[in-house]
Amino acid sequence: MSGFLLHLLRHGAPEQPGLLMGRTDGAPCPTGIAACVEQVAEIPFAAIVASDLGRASAAAQAIGAQRALPVTVDPRWRELDFGAWDGLAPAAIDNDAMGRFWNDPDACPPPQGERWSALTARVSDALDTLPARDTLIVTHGGAIRAALAVLFGFDQRHLWAFDLPYGALLSLRVWRGTPRSAQIMGLWP
Template sequence: MSGFTLHLLRHGAPETPGLLMGRTDGAPTPAGIAACAAQAVGLGIEHLVASDLRRSRAAGEAIAKILGLPLTIDSRWRELDFGDWDGLASGAVDRDALGRFWDDPNAHPPPGGERWSALVARVAAAIGDLAPVPTLIVTHGGAMRAALHTLCGFEQRQIWAFDLPYAARLSLRVWPGEPVSAQIIGLAR
């Protein structure tokens, strides 16, 4: 099989940047939506998916309108749920607890939050359900990192090295099968 191209696009800047925004449904800025739309032009996609959270969904809706494609909403592409920390600035969270989380988010999830392995499992399931056609998914930084782990085998510590600013697009060539595998073919900021 020849595989297919999968583009993962991080949502644009939210109105209130700098927060741990997992399930927090913050609104995106108009400039953030425009930056995402600019990243989608000329990709030749056939399928468009977005997380159900506003900051991703709004960009997906704008892209759908520009490209004349239907938009599929899939909550499995949500950001990691930061539990009790959700919606807080990182400076408002206990520094040692936050450090343990960043060091090992599976062993030290936020209080009441999601483990890294749960994020990876839901993103892997979403990837497994994709048709093998050129696809763009408007999602979140954590979900993009979970996809890199699933598709490319990067360890959790390695994926924090990827700089994924707002409206960054990560392009992969995916070969379905057991196991699913991929190769990074580009990162656009």
């Protein structure tokens, strides 16, 4: 069995980059959308899925319009909810609290925020319901890292080693089954 290709595209730059935007739906900038369209110009896929947040779904809609493909919007591909920190710059948050979060986002989530395990659970569920065909998912850095945790069992130290700037594309080959199996095919910043 050959599996299927899963392309995970981080949304392009929002109008206010560098903030912790989980549930905050920061508007995408036109150059960020254009960068996403360009990033996947040579990548074949048969389906497009996007987070329901505008910074991801706007790029997905632009890609879908160019390819005459419908976009399935799925809120399970949202970014981690940063709770009280949502919409803030990391520099505006207590360094110790931020450090505890980065070291263990499940044990030390942001105040009123989402635990890492909740994010990985919803991304795992979203992965289970994908069609077994080559698919592009336009999503967020946290959801991409959650997919890596689910598919490969990477721990936090490994996940933060991946540089996923705005518009980054991570391509995987995925095989269904228990346990799931996947292979990293490429990462393009």
